[in-house]
Amino acid sequence: MGIRVAVAGASGYAGGELLRLIAGHPEFELAVATAHSQAGKPLASVHPHLTGLDLTLAETGLDAFTDADLVFLALPHGESAALAAILPDTVKVVDLGADHRLHDADAWTRYYGGAHAGAWVYGLPELPGQRAKIAQAHRVANTGCYAVAITLALAPLLHSGLADADDVVVVAASGTSGAGKSAKLHLLGSEVMGDLSPYKVGAHQHVPEIKQATGARSLSLTPVLAPMPRGILATVTAKPTSCDITPAVVRAVLAEAYGDEPLVHLLPEGAWPHTAATLGSGAAHLQATVDVDSGRIIVVSAIDNLGKGAAAQAVQNANIMFDLPETAGLSAFGVAP
Template identity: 50%
Template sequence: MITAAVAGASGYAGAEIVRLLLAHPDVEVGALTASGNAGVRLGELAPHLQPVADRVLEPTSVQTLAGHDVVFVALPHGHSATIAEQLPDDVTVIDCGADFRLDDEQDWTDYYDTPFAGTWPYGLPELVRADGGKHRDDLVGARRIAVPGCYPTAVSLALAPGLAAGVTEPEDVVVVAASGTSGAGRSSKPHLIGAEVMGAMSPYGVGGGHRHTPEIRRNLTRAAGRASTVSFTPTLAPMPRGILATTTSRAVAGVDAATVRAAWERAYADEPCVHLLPEGQWPHTGSVLGSNLVHIQVTLDEHSGRVIAIAAEDNLTKGTAGAAVQSMNLALGFPETSGLPMTGVAP
């Protein structure tokens, strides 16, 4: 039995981590911290977490977090590095922010306003690379792990098999993805209130402005083995959870539909958390709600010469907290899916 602390437990991602840890047979939930909500009983903010509802959120400090085997950091971008550098090397630190995802300092400074903190092993075990390996290999025994962004998880898993197999081109990749409002966090924002969101969709971060763009581009470049270019347009959908990512990429000349599908089948045949759906069945967010699953479908549009790959995920589970727990399992030698919900909730 190990102990795990969660920094930022009052936010959507932090609370989701707590939910998953409560179901993990090898984890005891330790300190739960917050910033503005320190001193508040957790049940006032997250009554669904009944086993720990009477816990009072502690201030987020190194002193509070130290002494645990694992520390999950679910704080706004730019806040993780200071905490991480003060925690002992033998503590497994899993960061759900962006601080350690990127490996190019220029990419960081182009999109963020804090100093570049470096790069940690990337917590997307299923992501295939050009050499045929997967990021899972980097997570075994790791003591510092960067959890992917929610959009990059869906987009990268949708596209990587074709790039790694050489059946799609890494240039001219186009992505349009819809996300639920929880992806923007729990802070009050006028454009996220019910009257603005219900019955409406809207784009944001258009023209390469979304912070997940360099992360997606980096992942696709690793899968292809050469530079990728991507046009990424995120949209806000009137739902609390979920991401549906529709991606298209140019098919390599002469590739047929059977060859395309075979690339995705090989990539995900043995993956417990990524499912290629039967032909003709398309992903939708309701099927993966509350689960650590990604549903994917792929087809070749012979008229345009483009491969269409669509992925659905729950942005709070597989898109954040589930990836964090899955990475912890790999780092510490637990069964990879331990504590992770492997079925969705419907309707």
């Protein structure tokens, strides 16, 4: 018998992507998938792309998880903590929501509101020393989607002393699935198609998470809604700490950080990330240069927000927690066209 897995919040986009990855995982056995308003419906009626998985969505309650070895929480922000608190300590949990990412209770209140549930081990194994912490953990807080793309681009610059932690500016475009599956007027096809629109300008909830993960002290993030279902393209710029930093120096720092990482790819010189290349994959693509006019360091990062930005990242963390090959059930390659 494999590792018995439960997914709470399986009716959403991240939950559906989790189910797809679990179905192809060599060691995971899907035991139960739960939902709220969609409970009682056949899985394929909610996720037609999962036709062939003979499963009915169950109610989200403690009884649904009694036989699970591993629980993925794919619930809205603020809803994971209550369920996590009643799960047995013997069950390993990966929370895809934000409830357990932040150490700073004041930052949680400022950006999310409500009571702070406390911090778990942060689930980004590519950060220095983090993989060992995840391996020992029974509770892991999965990264936010923007946070993955931006942290992977920024962290090596700050850890190496290459960039100024007080001057980081990010503009990042995201597909509409990042806003969840609930019907929203501004996400209607006729509203989104042919349009780019900024949102949560100057107050995006992933900012404190990115600062916590990278050591940045000041970070300006402008998110942009793009007319595509999935993907994030983040352009991260930072002031260098020296005037003689070249593109080759920046690329060398990124290469040293990620040269052995199976799910982070520094592209060949001259090739730039684009979201279509990461579609359906668990990988991040990076490229870097130095602006010839301002001298600022530029790193561009692309991910699938439902892949490395959510479900694939969660599976990667779970693999580490169960001492499995880190890429089990995952692909570093995208789908094209």
